[in-house]
Amino acid sequence: MIEIQDVSKSFNASTKAVDSLRLTIPSGEIFGFLGPNGAGKTTTIKMITGITRPDTGTVLINGKDILTDTLAAKRQFGFVPDSPDLFLRLKGLEYINFMADMYDVPQGVRKERINKLAERFDMTGALTDPIQSYSHGMRQKIVIMGVLVHEPEIWILDEPLTGLDPKSSFTLKEMMREHADAGRTVFFSTHVLEVAEKLCDRVGIINKGVLQFCGTFREMQDHFQSNDSLERLFLEMTGHE
Numbered sequence: 001m002i003e004i005q006d007v008s009k010s011f012n013a014s015t016k017a018v019d020s021l022r023l024t025i026p027s028g029e030i031f032g033f034l035g036p037n038g039a040g041k042t043t044t045i046k047m048i049t050g051i052t053r054p055d056t057g058t059v060l061i062n063g064k065d066i067l068t069d070t071l072a073a074k075r076q077f078g079f080v081p082d083s084p085d086l087f088l089r090l091k092g093l094e095y096i097n098f099m100a101d102m103y104d105v106p107q108g109v110r111k112e113r114i115n116k117l118a119e120r121f122d123m124t125g126a127l128t129d130p131i132q133s134y135s136h137g138m139r140q141k142i143v144i145m146g147v148l149v150h151e152p153e154i155w156i157l158d159e160p161l162t163g164l165d166p167k168s169s170f171t172l173k174e175m176m177r178e179h180a181d182a183g184r185t186v187f188f189s190t191h192v193l194e195v196a197e198k199l200c201d202r203v204g205i206i207n208k209g210v211l212q213f214c215g216t217f218r219e220m221q222d223h224f225q226s227n228d229s230l231e232r233l234f235l236e237m238t239g240h241e
């Protein structure tokens with residue numbers, strides 16, 4: 001479970017990047033965090049994951065405070081950032097092993113996990129190549145594999161489907177569903193409404209730092225009393241025509 005309690009963040013005196021955000025994402029749920037460019041999605045994710053310190057408010061990850069019980073909180077989740085350009089000099093396999101080391105994944109189980117992940121993401125042949133030789137989508141996949149190798153209970157992903165080919169995108173969505181159905185939590189941001197509609201149990205829509213809506217897609221439609229396409233609803237809600 002992720003609990004975001006009255007979290008705010010400003011980068012300058014005039015505007016709040018995130019303004020008094022309250023959200024609870026229970027276990028067993030895929031939660032999609034939507035909003036236009038500059039809405040506050042990445043800032044929120046950085047505060048959830050302890051990369052950015054909020055000005056006010058608290059974030060609890062499975063009950064552990066990211067600011068005061070940081071290590072315990074960080075052990076609860078795996079984070080896929082929006083840019084996969086990390087550790088470019090390492091080979092794919094070295095990177096995944098590094099991540100497995102960081103999270104104390106026993107040698108006995110990691111090999112099987114790595115093989116399974118590589119197979120599912122079509123990366124078996126690329127594992128011994130350096131990450132800098134990878135395409136954007138392959139870098140994205142290796143970062144995702146580095147997270148999944150330690151089987152975190154909570155997945156936090158910033159625009160995870162960007163750059164993935166259709167097959168890998170399908171695989172990741174399938175894995176997200178399996179993860180939530182096993183009683184765990186998935187929180188991800190996206191611009192793609194169709195993805196959110198098909199995949200998410202609930203969505204939150206943020207604009208200019210303020211949460212505009214939180215609920216199911218059906219509730220969102222009822223809320224706006226319209227049968228227009230979701231994209232249109234989204235555009236109306238956020239005022240971006």
Ligand SMILES: Nc1ncnc2c1ncn2[C@@H]1O[C@H](COP(=O)(O)OP(=O)(O)OP(=O)(O)O)[C@@H](O)[C@H]1O
Nearest residue numbers: 011016017018035036037038039040041042043044
């Ligand atoms: N380090 C920073 N310094 C100054 N301003 C920042 C910083 N990070 C974010 N901002 C500002 O905070 C606001 C929210 O940005 P954020 O990156 O959270 O949006 P986003 O919803 O993730 O956008 P996108 O979809 O374009 O990635 C924007 O106005 C952005 O310019």
